[in-house]
Amino acid sequence: ELKVEQNPLFLSMQEGKNYTIYCNYSTTSDRLYWYRQDPGKSLESLFVLLSNGAVKQEGRLMASLDTKARLSTLHITAAVHDLSATYFCAVDFDRGSGTYKYIFGTGTRLKVLA
Amino acid sequence: DTAVSQTPKYLVTQMGNDKSIKCEQNLGHDTMYWYKQDSKKFLKIMFSYNNKELIINETVPNRFSPKSPDKAHLNLHINSLELGDSAVYFCASSRITGAEAFFGQGTRLTVV
Numbered sequence: 163e164l165k166v167e168q169n170p171l172f173l174s175m176q177e178g179k180n181y182t183i184y185c186n187y188s189t190t191s192d193r194l195y196w197y198r199q200d201p202g203k204s205l206e207s208l209f210v211l212l213s214n215g216a217v218k219q220e221g222r223l224m225a226s227l228d229t230k231a232r233l234s235t236l237h238i239t240a241a242v243h244d245l246s247a248t249y250f251c252a253v254d255f256d257r258g259s260g261t262y263k264y265i266f267g268t269g270t271r272l273k274v275l276a
Numbered sequence: 277d278t279a280v281s282q283t284p285k286y287l288v289t290q291m292g293n294d295k296s297i298k299c300e301q302n303l304g305h306d307t308m309y310w311y312k313q314d315s316k317k318f319l320k321i322m323f324s325y326n327n328k329e330l331i332i333n334e335t336v337p338n339r340f341s342p343k344s345p346d347k348a349h350l351n352l353h354i355n356s357l358e359l360g361d362s363a364v365y366f367c368a369s370s371r372i373t374g375a376e377a378f379f380g381q382g383t384r385l386t387v388v
Contacts, residue, residue, distance in 0.1 A: 204382055205368075
Protein backbone atom coordinates (compact mmCIF):
# COMPACT_ATOMS: atom_id res chain seq x y z
CA GLU A 163 0.00 0.00 0.00
CA LEU A 164 1.24 3.47 -0.86
CA LYS A 165 1.63 5.47 2.35
CA VAL A 166 3.15 8.81 3.20
CA GLU A 167 3.43 9.68 6.87
CA GLN A 168 4.55 12.85 8.51
CA ASN A 169 5.52 13.57 12.05
CA PRO A 170 4.75 15.33 14.11
CA LEU A 171 1.13 16.02 13.17
CA PHE A 172 1.09 19.09 15.38
CA LEU A 173 4.00 21.28 16.34
CA SER A 174 3.97 24.25 18.61
CA MET A 175 7.29 26.02 18.92
CA GLN A 176 8.76 29.23 20.23
CA GLU A 177 10.09 31.89 17.92
CA GLY A 178 13.81 31.57 17.41
CA LYS A 179 13.89 27.80 17.89
CA ASN A 180 14.87 25.11 15.39
CA TYR A 181 12.86 22.03 14.52
CA THR A 182 12.55 19.30 11.91
CA ILE A 183 9.47 17.79 10.30
CA TYR A 184 9.82 14.24 8.97
CA CYS A 185 8.17 12.64 5.96
CA ASN A 186 8.41 8.85 5.54
CA TYR A 187 7.05 6.95 2.58
CA SER A 188 6.38 3.29 1.95
CA THR A 189 7.55 2.54 -1.59
CA THR A 190 10.51 3.58 -3.72
CA SER A 191 10.31 7.06 -5.18
CA ASP A 192 12.80 9.77 -6.06
CA ARG A 193 10.28 12.58 -6.44
CA LEU A 194 9.13 14.44 -3.39
CA TYR A 195 7.49 17.81 -2.95
CA TRP A 196 6.83 20.07 0.01
CA TYR A 197 3.83 22.39 0.19
CA ARG A 198 2.58 25.01 2.58
CA GLN A 199 -1.09 25.69 3.30
CA ASP A 200 -2.31 28.71 5.25
CA PRO A 201 -5.73 28.42 6.94
CA GLY A 202 -8.53 28.62 4.41
CA LYS A 203 -6.09 28.92 1.53
CA SER A 204 -4.71 26.82 -1.27
CA LEU A 205 -1.45 24.86 -1.32
CA GLU A 206 1.72 26.67 -2.25
CA SER A 207 4.69 24.75 -3.60
CA LEU A 208 7.83 25.15 -1.47
CA PHE A 209 10.38 22.62 -2.65
CA VAL A 210 10.85 20.08 -5.41
CA LEU A 211 13.30 17.24 -4.61
CA LEU A 212 14.05 14.96 -7.52
CA SER A 213 17.05 12.86 -6.55
CA ASN A 214 18.72 11.12 -3.65
CA GLY A 215 20.66 13.60 -1.55
CA ALA A 216 18.81 16.62 -2.95
CA VAL A 217 18.84 19.60 -0.62
CA LYS A 218 16.96 22.84 -1.19
CA GLN A 219 16.88 25.95 0.97
CA GLU A 220 14.64 28.98 0.99
CA GLY A 221 14.94 31.46 3.84
CA ARG A 222 14.51 29.65 7.16
CA LEU A 223 13.38 26.40 5.55
CA MET A 224 15.59 23.63 4.24
CA ALA A 225 14.37 20.37 2.71
CA SER A 226 16.32 17.22 2.00
CA LEU A 227 15.65 13.82 0.48
CA ASP A 228 17.13 10.40 1.27
CA THR A 229 15.57 7.98 -1.19
CA LYS A 230 17.32 4.96 0.30
CA ALA A 231 15.79 5.63 3.71
CA ARG A 232 12.53 6.79 2.04
CA LEU A 233 12.73 9.90 4.16
CA SER A 234 12.53 13.62 3.61
CA THR A 235 13.05 16.30 6.23
CA LEU A 236 11.93 19.90 6.42
CA HIS A 237 14.16 21.81 8.79
CA ILE A 238 13.08 25.11 10.30
CA THR A 239 15.79 27.45 11.52
CA ALA A 240 15.08 30.26 13.99
CA ALA A 241 11.33 30.06 13.53
CA VAL A 242 9.24 33.21 13.12
CA HIS A 243 5.50 33.64 13.51
CA ASP A 244 5.00 33.96 9.73
CA LEU A 245 5.97 30.32 9.32
CA SER A 246 2.79 29.21 11.11
CA ALA A 247 0.91 27.04 8.59
CA THR A 248 0.26 23.43 7.68
CA TYR A 249 3.10 21.74 5.80
CA PHE A 250 2.55 18.78 3.52
CA CYS A 251 4.96 16.50 1.76
CA ALA A 252 3.80 14.70 -1.37
CA VAL A 253 5.41 11.73 -3.06
CA ASP A 254 5.10 10.66 -6.67
CA PHE A 255 4.88 6.91 -7.05
CA ASP A 256 5.62 5.33 -10.39
CA ARG A 257 2.61 3.26 -11.42
CA GLY A 258 4.33 2.02 -14.52
CA SER A 259 3.49 2.88 -18.13
CA GLY A 260 4.73 6.41 -17.57
CA THR A 261 2.11 7.48 -15.06
CA TYR A 262 2.58 8.57 -11.47
CA LYS A 263 0.36 8.69 -8.43
CA TYR A 264 0.75 11.77 -6.25
CA ILE A 265 0.14 10.93 -2.59
CA PHE A 266 0.12 13.52 0.17
CA GLY A 267 1.39 13.10 3.68
CA THR A 268 -0.83 13.63 6.68
CA GLY A 269 0.30 17.23 7.12
CA THR A 270 2.05 18.95 10.03
CA ARG A 271 0.28 21.90 11.62
CA LEU A 272 2.94 24.29 12.78
CA LYS A 273 2.26 27.09 15.23
CA VAL A 274 5.07 29.46 16.07
CA LEU A 275 4.54 31.29 19.34
CA ALA A 276 5.88 34.76 19.96
CA ASP B 277 -3.58 36.05 -14.18
CA THR B 278 -4.76 33.03 -12.17
CA ALA B 279 -2.97 29.83 -13.13
CA VAL B 280 -5.49 27.28 -11.83
CA SER B 281 -8.95 28.62 -11.15
CA GLN B 282 -11.97 26.88 -9.68
CA THR B 283 -15.56 27.97 -9.45
CA PRO B 284 -17.40 28.35 -7.26
CA LYS B 285 -15.29 29.09 -4.21
CA TYR B 286 -18.14 28.25 -1.83
CA LEU B 287 -21.05 25.92 -2.42
CA VAL B 288 -23.83 25.27 0.07
CA THR B 289 -26.50 22.82 -1.02
CA GLN B 290 -29.06 20.39 0.31
CA MET B 291 -28.71 16.64 0.48
CA GLY B 292 -29.81 14.90 -2.66
CA ASN B 293 -28.96 17.76 -5.00
CA ASP B 294 -26.60 17.54 -7.96
CA LYS B 295 -23.81 20.07 -8.31
CA SER B 296 -20.76 20.79 -10.44
CA ILE B 297 -17.40 22.38 -9.77
CA LYS B 298 -15.42 23.78 -12.66
CA CYS B 299 -11.66 24.00 -13.03
CA GLU B 300 -9.50 25.65 -15.64
CA GLN B 301 -5.74 26.00 -15.96
CA ASN B 302 -3.88 28.38 -18.24
CA LEU B 303 -0.43 26.89 -17.66
CA GLY B 304 -0.46 24.64 -20.69
CA HIS B 305 -0.16 21.58 -18.46
CA ASP B 306 -1.05 18.09 -19.64
CA THR B 307 -2.18 16.62 -16.32
CA MET B 308 -5.02 17.69 -14.04
CA TYR B 309 -6.25 16.36 -10.70
CA TRP B 310 -9.08 16.51 -8.23
CA TYR B 311 -8.28 16.22 -4.53
CA LYS B 312 -10.57 16.12 -1.53
CA GLN B 313 -9.47 17.68 1.76
CA ASP B 314 -11.50 16.63 4.78
CA SER B 315 -12.05 18.41 8.07
CA LYS B 316 -8.81 16.95 9.47
CA LYS B 317 -6.89 18.45 6.54
CA PHE B 318 -6.12 15.07 4.97
CA LEU B 319 -5.68 15.39 1.21
CA LYS B 320 -6.82 12.46 -0.88
CA ILE B 321 -6.51 12.12 -4.62
CA MET B 322 -9.77 11.39 -6.40
CA PHE B 323 -9.03 11.58 -10.09
CA SER B 324 -6.21 12.36 -12.45
CA TYR B 325 -6.42 13.11 -16.16
CA ASN B 326 -3.59 13.25 -18.63
CA ASN B 327 -4.35 14.85 -22.00
CA LYS B 328 -8.09 14.42 -21.37
CA GLU B 329 -7.64 10.73 -20.56
CA LEU B 330 -8.53 9.38 -17.13
CA ILE B 331 -5.44 7.78 -15.59
CA ILE B 332 -6.28 7.62 -11.89
CA ASN B 333 -9.68 6.85 -10.49
CA GLU B 334 -9.49 6.24 -6.77
CA THR B 335 -12.11 4.49 -4.71
CA VAL B 336 -14.62 7.26 -5.10
CA PRO B 337 -18.40 6.70 -5.16
CA ASN B 338 -19.68 6.71 -8.72
CA ARG B 339 -21.85 9.68 -7.78
CA PHE B 340 -18.67 11.63 -8.58
CA SER B 341 -18.00 11.99 -12.27
CA PRO B 342 -15.12 14.00 -13.69
CA LYS B 343 -15.21 15.39 -17.21
CA SER B 344 -12.34 16.85 -19.19
CA PRO B 345 -13.61 18.55 -22.36
CA ASP B 346 -10.06 19.62 -23.22
CA LYS B 347 -6.60 19.66 -21.68
CA ALA B 348 -7.20 22.96 -19.90
CA HIS B 349 -10.44 22.00 -18.14
CA LEU B 350 -11.42 19.36 -15.62
CA ASN B 351 -14.88 19.59 -14.11
CA LEU B 352 -16.34 17.55 -11.28
CA HIS B 353 -20.00 16.65 -11.18
CA ILE B 354 -21.53 15.19 -8.03
CA ASN B 355 -24.93 13.52 -8.00
CA SER B 356 -27.20 12.94 -5.01
CA LEU B 357 -25.05 14.85 -2.56
CA GLU B 358 -24.62 13.42 0.93
CA LEU B 359 -23.58 15.02 4.21
CA GLY B 360 -20.25 13.18 4.05
CA ASP B 361 -19.39 14.93 0.80
CA SER B 362 -18.83 18.15 2.74
CA ALA B 363 -15.16 19.02 2.28
CA VAL B 364 -12.84 21.30 0.37
CA TYR B 365 -12.21 20.12 -3.18
CA PHE B 366 -8.98 21.18 -4.85
CA CYS B 367 -8.20 21.10 -8.51
CA ALA B 368 -4.53 20.96 -9.52
CA SER B 369 -2.43 20.64 -12.64
CA SER B 370 1.11 19.60 -13.50
CA ARG B 371 3.19 19.88 -16.65
CA ILE B 372 3.23 16.12 -17.03
CA THR B 373 2.22 13.27 -14.79
CA GLY B 374 4.81 13.08 -12.04
CA ALA B 375 5.77 16.76 -11.98
CA GLU B 376 5.19 19.52 -9.42
CA ALA B 377 1.50 20.30 -9.03
CA PHE B 378 -0.11 23.74 -8.91
CA PHE B 379 -3.35 24.09 -7.00
CA GLY B 380 -6.52 26.07 -7.41
CA GLN B 381 -7.95 28.05 -4.50
CA GLY B 382 -10.34 25.26 -3.52
CA THR B 383 -14.11 24.89 -3.40
CA ARG B 384 -15.63 24.57 0.04
CA LEU B 385 -18.67 22.33 -0.34
CA THR B 386 -21.16 22.19 2.51
CA VAL B 387 -24.06 19.76 2.28
CA VAL B 388 -26.92 20.47 4.67
